Amino acid sequence: MTISSHFYEAYLKCPTKCFLRALGEMGTGNAYADWVRTQNASYRTEESQRLRQRATRDQCVIGPPAAANLKSAKWNLAIDLTVRTDHLQSTIHAVERVVSQERGKPTQLIPIRFIYADRLTREDRLLVAFDALVLSETLGREVGLGKIIHGDKSATLEVKTGALASEVRKRTEKISALLSSKSPPDLVLNRHCPECEFQTQCRQRAIEADDLSLLSGMTEKERASHRSKGIFTVMQLSYTFRPRKTPKRAKNPAKPRYMALQALAIRENTVYVHGSREGIVFEAYTRCLRCALAKRLIACERITRSGSRHIPQSPSFVPDLAGESPASA
Numbered sequence: 001m002t003i004s005s006h007f008y009e010a011y012l013k014c015p016t017k018c019f020l021r022a023l024g025e026m027g028t029g030n031a032y033a034d035w036v037r038t039q040n041a042s043y044r045t046e047e048s049q050r051l052r053q054r055a056t057r058d059q060c061v062i063g064p065p066a067a068a069n070l071k072s073a074k075w076n077l078a079i080d081l082t083v084r085t086d087h088l089q090s091t092i093h094a095v096e097r098v099v100s101q102e103r104g105k106p107t108q109l110i111p112i113r114f115i116y117a118d119r120l121t122r123e124d125r126l127l128v129a130f131d132a133l134v135l136s137e138t139l140g141r142e143v144g145l146g147k148i149i150h151g152d153k154s155a156t157l158e159v160k161t162g163a164l165a166s167e168v169r170k171r172t173e174k175i176s177a178l179l180s181s182k183s184p185p186d187l188v189l190n191r192h193c194p195e196c197e198f199q200t201q202c203r204q205r206a207i208e209a210d211d212l213s214l215l216s217g218m219t220e221k222e223r224a225s226h227r228s229k230g231i232f233t234v235m236q237l238s239y240t241f242r243p244r245k246t247p248k249r250a251k252n253p254a255k256p257r258y259m260a261l262q263a264l265a266i267r268e269n270t271v272y273v274h275g276s277r278e279g280i281v282f283e284a285y286t287r288c289l290r291c292a293l294a295k296r297l298i299a300c301e302r303i304t305r306s307g308s309r310h311i312p313q314s315p316s317f318v319p320d321l322a323g324e325s326p327a328s329a
Contacts, residue, residue: 027197
């Protein structure tokens with residue numbers, strides 16, 4: 001099966017999502033996923049139009065026909081360029097053609113990807129690196145540079161795709177093995193689930209299996225460690241919790257997050273407090289006090305700028321430092 005940029009992008013988020021897309025399954029719907037898709041499509045259209053306005057009509061082409069012979073192309077900008085190899089395919093948002101000023105050097109083709117987010121992730125860089133890999137295999141030479149235009153200010157980030165080529169190839173090999181297999185990958189809920197169109201059915205499957213990935217704070221390494229011990233469900237993990245005593249000589253005792261305690265709380269439908277109750281009350285007290293003092297400083301700064309003499313009082317919910325102690329609060 002041909003690995004497209006559509007499948008590659010899904011695999012970077014979740015292997016199960018890639019597998020479901022390859023099967024042609026339709027998601028049950030997700031409002032946030034629809035919003036993200038709309039934002040990306042709108043941003044891509046706007047930025048493509050902006051680049052087209054910079055280029056003359058005879059220097060810009062639109063659509064797959066421009067990919068017929070990339071080596072002899074005369075355009076300077078291509079929009080929505082579809083590039084194919086024997087096993088890879090990518091519809092590149094834009095491709096910039098830069099003619100080399102040095103004799104003997106080939107013309108450079110730079111893939112461009114539009115992303116509406118202000119902050120980029122490693123997955124975004126791997127996506128433009130995938131575009132560069134497909135383009136390089138089509139040309140028969142390395143494409144070592146890609147660009148990402150992102151954010152409200154249309155900032156441009158240059159990505160050295162040559163450094164990411166080996167990682168992209170490894171992932172494409174894993175995707176090929178996944179799509180050729182008839183069995184689905186292990187279901188693991190992750191941070192991408194809230195913005196995925198398959199969230200409902202995947203979570204339902206995880207609840208039915210009582211999967212450990214229901215505990216969002218558990219890493220893949222921890223899940224593998226529990227499975228090697230024969231612990232596969234949240235119910236099984238809940239029976240492994242044992243309260244530990246804090247060493248008397250410890251000055252700053254660690255307060256790790258016990259996933260087994262979280263599983264026990266889910267099983268018994270009970271809230272457990274890890275540590276002393278007084279410490280939690282004092283922490284809440286100091287946090288409330290810091291917030292109130294910050295608001296008061298901001299108000300005083302505004303008063304200084306405006307020249308007014310009226311200084312507002314502290315909020316009534318903050319206890320007086322001289323009158324009350326954290327324990328009495």
